[in-house]
Structures are given as C-alpha cells and as structure tokens.
Amino acid sequence: MQNTSKKIASLLSDKRRRQKKSFAVLLDPDKVDLATFPAFLRQAATQGVDFFFVGGSLIMNYAIDQLIEAIHVHTTIPAILFPGSSLHIASSADAILLLSLISGRNPDLLIGQHVIAAPVLRKSGIEVLPTGYMLVESGKLTTVSYISNTLPIPHDKPGVAACTAMAGEMLGLGYMYLDAGSGAQQPVPAAMIAAVREVTEVPLIVGGGINSTDKAYAALEAGADVIVVGNGIEHNSALLPEVAYAVKSFNAQSEALT
Numbered sequence: 001m002q003n004t005s006k007k008i009a010s011l012l013s014d015k016r017r018r019q020k021k022s023f024a025v026l027l028d029p030d031k032v033d034l035a036t037f038p039a040f041l042r043q044a045a046t047q048g049v050d051f052f053f054v055g056g057s058l059i060m061n062y063a064i065d066q067l068i069e070a071i072h073v074h075t076t077i078p079a080i081l082f083p084g085s086s087l088h089i090a091s092s093a094d095a096i097l098l099l100s101l102i103s104g105r106n107p108d109l110l111i112g113q114h115v116i117a118a119p120v121l122r123k124s125g126i127e128v129l130p131t132g133y134m135l136v137e138s139g140k141l142t143t144v145s146y147i148s149n150t151l152p153i154p155h156d157k158p159g160v161a162a163c164t165a166m167a168g169e170m171l172g173l174g175y176m177y178l179d180a181g182s183g184a185q186q187p188v189p190a191a192m193i194a195a196v197r198e199v200t201e202v203p204l205i206v207g208g209g210i211n212s213t214d215k216a217y218a219a220l221e222a223g224a225d226v227i228v229v230g231n232g233i234e235h236n237s238a239l240l241p242e243v244a245y246a247v248k249s250f251n252a253q254s255e256a257l258t
Contacts, residue, residue, distance in 0.1 A: 008078055008095040008127050009174065012203045012225070019254055021220050023247040024051040025240070026082060026207065026230030028182070029063040037067070041074040047244040053228060054093065055082035056182070057144040064090045080129070084147065086117040095127035097177065102168045103134035103161075104150025131175040131205075132168030134161060136188045138209055142181030155186065158195035165196045176200060178224075180208025182231045187215050190222040197223025211239060216246040 015022060025044060044052075054067050064081070068090055071079040081096040083089060089096070098121070101109035121128055135145055135152035145152055153161050165176045176196060178188045187209030197204055206219045207228030219227050227247065232239045 006127060008080065009129060011078075012129075012175070016203045016225050020251055021224070021247050021254075022050040022226040023048070023244055024053050024080075024205070024207075024226050024228045025049050025233065026053045026056075026182075026228050027067055028056045028230060029054070029059050029067055030056065030061045031234055032063065032067060034063065034066060034070070037070050038074050041071060041077075044240065045075040045077060047241050048248060049077055049240070049244060051226070052077055052079050053082040053097070053230075054079055054090075055084060055088050057084040057147045059084065059088060064088060065092060068092045081126070083117075084144075086113045086120070089117060089120055089124070089126075091124035091126060093126055095129055096121065097131045097133075097175070098128050099131050099133040099177065100168070100173065101135070101148055101150060102132045102164055102173070103136075103153050104148060106148055106150050109148055109150070129175055130173050131177050132165060132171075132173040133177045133179065134164055136161065136178055136180050136192065136208070137186075138180035138184030139186045140184070142184060142208075144179070144181045152181075153192075155189050155192070158189065158192040161192045162195040162199045166199045169200045169202055173202070175203050175205060177205040177207070179206075179228075182208065184209030187211075187219065190218045193219055193222035193224055210243070211236065213242045213246045216243045217250065220247065220250045 068079045078094040081093045137152040137155040180188050188206050203225045205226040206224035210229050211232035229243050
C-alpha cells in the first residue's frame with residue numbers, strides 16, 4: 001500500500017514558508033540507553049524538539065523498532081528514519097529521509113540501496129522524503145565517510161556544495177542535508193550553508209559538529225531550516241535545552257522583525 005499522506009512534508013514546507021526553524025535530535029540505536037530513554041524523551045518534548053531522526057551509518061544493536069515505539073508512547077514528536085542502508089527500515093516510523101549521497105560517486109548510495117528498499121517502502125506506507133545528502137569535510141575521518149567510501153566536500157568549497165545541491169533540486173530531490181558527520185571536529189561552515197540556501201528553495205537540513213549555541217545560531221543565520229544535534233548531546237546533556245532555546249529565540253526574533 002502506498003501512503004498518499006504527506007504530513008511531514010507538509011509540515012516542513014509550511015515551516016519553510018513561514019521561515020520557522022526546527023530542531024531535530026539524531027538518535028543512534030547503538031548509543032541509546034533504553035532504561036533512561038523515556039525520561040530523555042519527556043525532556044525533549046518539554047524543551048520543544050521538533051523531530052527525532054533515528055538511525056546511523058553503522059548499527060550494531062538493531063533497536064530501531066524499540067526506539068520508535070518509545071517515541072510514540074512518550075511523545076507526539078515525529079520519528080523519522082535516517083538510514084545507513086536498506087536494512088535500516090522500520091514500518092512504524094512516521095517518515096524516512098530517503099538519502100541519495102549526491103556529494104559522492106558511490107552508485108550504491110546514489111541509487112543502488114534505493115532500488116532494494118523501494119518495494120519495502122512502497123508496501124510499508126512510510127512517508128518518503130527524497131533527500132540529497134552531502135557530506136562535508138569536518139577535520140577528521142567520520143564513520144559515514146568511511147562506510148560510504150566517498151570523499152566529503154572540502155569545507156572551503158561552498159561553490160561545489162551549491163552546485164551539487166542545485167543539481168539535486170533539479171533532479172527532483174525535495175530536501176537537502178548538509179552533514180559534517182557524527183563527532184565532527186568542525187560543523188558545516190556558515191558560508192557553505194549560505195551558498196546552498198542562496199541557490200535552492202527546498203528545506204535545508206544541517207547537522208554534524210553543532211555542539212554549542214553559537215554554532216547552532218550560526219547555522220540558523222546562514223539559512224538552515226532544520227539543525228540536527230546527536231553526538232553532542234551524548235557528551236553534554238545541557239546541550240539539548242541550550243540548542244532548543246537557541247531555535248526558539250531565533251524564531252521569536254524573526255517573528256518580531258516581520
């Protein structure tokens with residue numbers, strides 16, 4: 001059965017139209033303590049987290065279904081799959097970021113895994129969000145770069161990222177995701193975010209290396225529609241409320257200026 005509902009797509013499109021920024025938390029199943037997870041979820045809901053992205057490049061502890069079930073029990077926040085491969089699909093998710101790694105030249109991650117996943121996704125009815133995924137140099141070799149066997153876009157080449165995103169949009173991809181990777185030493189540069197924002201109209205997601213409110217603000221000001229924090233929260237529990245407050249404050253300031 002094909003899902004004709006596009007709730008998440010409509011939500012992202014509406015927020016983009018109203019210039020409202022969003023905060024997503026990336027949950028790696030290998031790093032979530034299921035015993036304390038409900039309390040974390042309730043805190044996230046209280047702080048105003050907009051989305052949970054569930055998944056990663058390499059998953060050893062396949063607990064995706066358990067995480068999504070807990071998210072649905074304890075919050076009303078959408079659970080969106082962030083798959084590293086066609087194996088990382090759970091029909092209970094609200095949507096999936098169907099990632100095409102357009103920054104690399106690995107055909108398996110441009111289209112190969114998608115061919116395998118397509119009939120499963122069609123049958124599941126999961127809302128599909130076709131996303132141009134771009135890896136950005138972050139100062140260290142990240143898991144996603146190693147697993148994907150691709151070179152990231154150099155951090156000082158915003159024009160390359162802009163043209164890549166432009167091509168992805170022309171090919172019909174509905175979302176762009178700039179990612180420095182989990183545990184990145186440096187976030188995606190503001191100049192690169194701004195360059196992509198200038199040449200595309202689709203919602204822009206930015207993650208990796210956002211481990212402070214200053215970096216969150218920088219990404220938002222440069223044009224990110226959704227900022228994603230994952231690894232930083234694991235090392236600093238105060239980061240979740242701090243980034244949530246940064247997003248709320250940014251939205252409030254933008255509203256006051258209109």
